[in-house]
Amino acid sequence: MLTAQFLLLGAVLFCIGVYGVLARKNAVMVLMSIELILNSVNLNLLAFSVRHGSVDGNTFALYIIAIAAAEVGVGLAMVLLIYRNRRTIALDDLSEMKG
Amino acid sequence: MLAAEATAEIHASTGWFLENAWVIPIIPAVAFVLIIFFGKKMPMKGSEFGVASMLASLVLAVGAAWQWIQRVDGVSHAAHSAVEEGAHHAAPFVGPIIREWTWWQSGGFEFGIGQHIDGLALTLLVVVAFISSLVQIYSLEYLRGDRRYTHFFAALTLFSAGMLCMVLAPNMVQLILGWEIMGLCSFMLIGHWWEEEANSRAALKAFFTVRVGDMGLLIGTGILFFSANNWTQANLGVSGFNISGLSAWAMSGDASQSALTWGAVALFVACIGKSGQFPLHTWLPDAMAGPTPVSSLLHSSTMVVAGVFLVGRLYPVFWEGMKIGDTNINFIVLIGGITIVIAALLAFVQHDIKKVLAYSTVSQLGYMMLGLGAGAWLPAIFHIFTHAFFKACLFLAAGSVSHSGSHHSFDMKKDMGGLAKKMPITATTWIISTLALAGVFPLAGFFSKDEIIDNVGHNGYTAFMIVGLSGAFLTAAYMTRATYLTFFGEARGAAAGEHHDEHDAHAAHVDHGAHDTHGAHDAHGDHGDHGPHESPKLITIPLIILAALALVAGLANATPFGSNWENFKKYVEPSSEYVMVESAVASGPGESIVVPAAEEGAKKEGCAVVAPEEGMACYFPTVSHAKFKWSKAALSLFIVAVGLVSSWLFCVQYYTRRNRRLVGLTERNTVLRGGYKLLWNKYYLDALYEKVIVRAVAYPIARAAYWFNQNVLDGIVNAAGKISRRVAGWVYRNIDQRVVDGAVNGSGAAARGTGGALRPVQSGKVNQYGALLFAAAAIGALILVIINT
C-alpha cells in the first residue's frame, strides 16, 4: 500500500465535492457535497496517522465527524428556514442582486 | 541531621485548623447556594444562613491563626536551640502550609485549587471573616424590610466566599477566581437598588473601571506563567501559577528582568483598578450608591484591599520587578503618593458623608501602596489590618446616622449637625474611629500609619515621606470637618427633626434616596416621626465592637513599646531566610503538602542581596525596618494635632459663626475658586474618561468601521460596476466614434460585453462566489507549487 494512493483517493473525492458545491443548485445537495469534502479530509488524516504511527489522526478524524454532524444539523435547519420563507431552496434564487 | 529533626517538628506542629483552612471559603459558598434556593422560605429570609456561615468561618479562621502562632513559636524555639550562637539575622523560616488539588490538566498544564496559609493569608482571613460577620449582623437591622433582602444577603455571602477564596489562593488561577467573584458581587451590591438610574450607572462604572484594571491581572499572570513555568517545574516541581513558586523564581536571580518588570507592571495595573488608586479611583466614590453595609464591607475594609493584598502576596515579584530595594522612586510608590494627596484633597469638598469616607479610603489605600512600594511591607499589611476596623466602623456609624438620625439622608450640610447629643453611642464610636484614622496616639491608626511613613523615609524615599506626612495632616483636617458637620454645631434639616417631602429628599440625595422607596422606612415608621434618636442594638453593638478594636488593634504591633510587642513582625512577616528546595510535590491528581525544611545555620547576606545558591530558594526579600524613635513620631503627631485643631477652629468659624472673612472666600478669591472648582469636578477625571477617552477611542472606531463599510466594501462592489461602465464608455467613445461605419455594431457589442463580463462577478449567487474562491485557491496553490519546484 502506498501513501499516495490514499491521498489521491482523498484528492479525487475532494475535487468531486468541490464540483458538487459549485455546480449544484439545491441547498441540500450542496450540503451533501460538503460531506464528501469532509470525508476526503478524514481519509487523509487517517492515512497520515498510520504513516506517522500516532493516534492523533484518529482523534482528529473523530472530532471532524462530530463537527460534521453539527454542521449538517445547523445547515439543514437553515435550509428549512429558507424554504419556509422563500418556498424554494435553489441557491440561485436567493440572490437579491440584479447581476 | 538537624534539618530533618526540625522538619519533623514543623510537621508535628501543624494543626487541624491549619491543614483544613480551605474549608473556610467553602462554608459561605455553600451558604450562598442555600440562601439562593431556600432563603425566601426561611423565617429570617435567608439571612440566618449568611450570619451563621460567617460566624463559622470566623471560628475556623481564628483557630487557624491560633495554631499558626503556636507553630511559629515552636519553630523559633527549635531554631534557637539549634543555633546556639544566635547570629541568624532573619527570623527562622516557617513554611506556609500549602495544599493543592489538581482539578484540571490539559496539555501538560495543571490547574490546582487549595490553600496557601501563612501569616499574611491568616491576617486577611481573620479580618474578612470578622468584619463580614459584624456587617451581616448590622445589615439584619439596617436592611430590614428591604425588597431584595434575601438577595442582598446572598450577594454579601458570596462576596465573603470570593474574598476568602482569593486570600488563601495557592496559585494565580484561584486568586483570579476569587478576584472576579468579588468584582461580580461588588457590581450586584452597588446596584442593589437598581431602580434608581444613578445606582445602576454607578454599578456599571465600578464594574467597567475595575475591568480595565483586570486586563492587567490576566496579562500579568500570563507573562509570569510563561516566563516562570520552566524554572518552577525544574526546581520546585510546581507550575508557573504557583504563588510560592513565582516568589522563589523572582528571587532566584535566574528570572528575566524584563519579564519581571512587565509582569509586575501589568499586575499593578490590576491593583490600581481594584484598590481605587489614581487614576482609576473614580469608581470608588460612586460605589457609595450601594447600601451602607456594602460600602463598609466591600468598599472600605476588605474588597478594595485586594489590590494591596496582591502586591503583598507576590511581593518578591514586585520587589525585583520594580527594583524596590535599589531605587528611590518607582511606579508603585509614585501612584500611592499621588493617590494619598489627591484623594485627601477631594474629601474636603464633599457634602455626602459617605463620599468623604470613600475618598478617605482611597487615600488610605494610597498609604498602603506607598508602604509596599517603598519596601515597608509589614507596616502596609498592618495598615490593612487596623484600617479595616476603624474604616468599617466609620461607615457603619455613617449608616447609623442616616438610619436613625438624618432620615435616610447622607448630606452633611443639609440634614446633619448636632447629632452628638441625640446619638451618643454612634458619635462616640465615630470619634474614636476618626482619631484612629487620623493617627492619634495610642489608637490603631497611629501604629500602622506612622510606621509606614517612618519606614518610607528610612528606606530612602524621603520625598514620599513628606507626601505621607502632608497626607496625615489632610486626613486629620477633613475628618474633623466631617465630624463637626455631622455631630456638632447646629442641627439642620432632618437632624433638627424637620421632615421634608419624601420626593424632595430623593431628588436631593439620589445616591441613597431609593432606600425609602423599598419600604425600609415603613418597617420602622412607628418611630420615624420622632426625629433623631439612637439606633437599635443590632446596629450599635457592631459599632461598639469595631470602635473597641480601633482603640486597641494597634497594640498588635506596637513598635514603640519594644520588640516584645511586635507580634505582626514575628507572626506575619515571611522570613527572608534561604531554604532548601524540596520538590516533593506529587504530579497529577492528588494532594500534596510542601513544607520546606527549616534551614539551620546563619547567613551573612540576606535574600534579595545575593541570589540563592543551587538547591536553595528565597521566598521573601530582606526588608529593613526603621528603628522607632519618639522624635520622629512626635513630628507626625504634631502635624496631626495641627490638622485636627486648625480644622476644628476653621469649622467653628465657618459653619457656626458664619465668619464674614471666611464665608464666600472661594467666590471672592480667584485662585481658591479655581482650586475649589477643580476639586468639585474631581479633577475632571470623569469628564476625561467619558468625554475624551471613550469618545476618542470608541467613536473613531465606530466611525472608521462605518467608513470602511461605506467606502471600502461598498466601494469594491460599486467600483467593479463603475469601472466596467467607464471601460465601456471609453471603448464606446474611442473605438466606436473613431472606427467609422461597419465596425459600429461590433464595437458596441464589445463595449457591452466588457461591462457584461465584469458584472456577473457581483451576482449575489453563492455558487459563483464559491467558484471564484476555489479557483483562486487552486491557482494560488499552483503558483506556490511552481515556485517551490
Add this chain to the structure above:
Amino acid sequence: MLAADLLVAQNIGFGIIALLMIVGALRVVTVNNVVHAALWLVVVLSGAAAQYLLLSAEFVAITQVLVYVGAVMVLFLFGTMLTRARIGAENDLNNKNWKIAIPVSLLMLGVMSWVIVDGFQDEKLIENPGEMSQVPIQLISDDIFGPYLLPFWALSFVLLVAVIGAIVLARKD
C-alpha cells in the same frame, strides 16, 4: 510470504472500494434525484468506512457508520422531505455554473495529484503490513482526554450550540 499476500489482498480491496467510492461520489453530484443522491452518498460514506478499516482505524470506521450512515443520512432524507414535497427526478438540480465548476475542480485535482505524486512517489505507507495492528481505543481515549481535552470541550460546546441553534432556526413562530 504471508505479508506479501496480505499486501496484494489489501491493494485489491483498496482498488475495488476506491472505484466504488469515486463512482458513487460522481453520481452524488450528477444524479437528478435528491433521494438517489442521498443513497449514493451512503455508498461513498460506507466505502470511506471500509477504507478506514484498511487503515486499521476500527473505532473511527464504526463511528463513521453510526454517525454518517446512520444519523446524518436520516437528517438529509428528512431535510429533503421537509423542503420538497415531490420525491422524484428533477431537471433543474444543476445550475449554470457547471461550466466553471468543471475546470476549477479539474485544476484543483491536477495540482493536488501533482503534489502528491511528486511528494510521496512510491513511498510505502508502512514497511511491513503485518505490523499494522489495530489502534487500541484506549489510546484514542487517552489522546482525547489528555492533550486534546480543550478541543474536546470546545467541540462539546459547539455541539450544544448547534443543537440550540438548529432548534431556534427551525422553530415555527
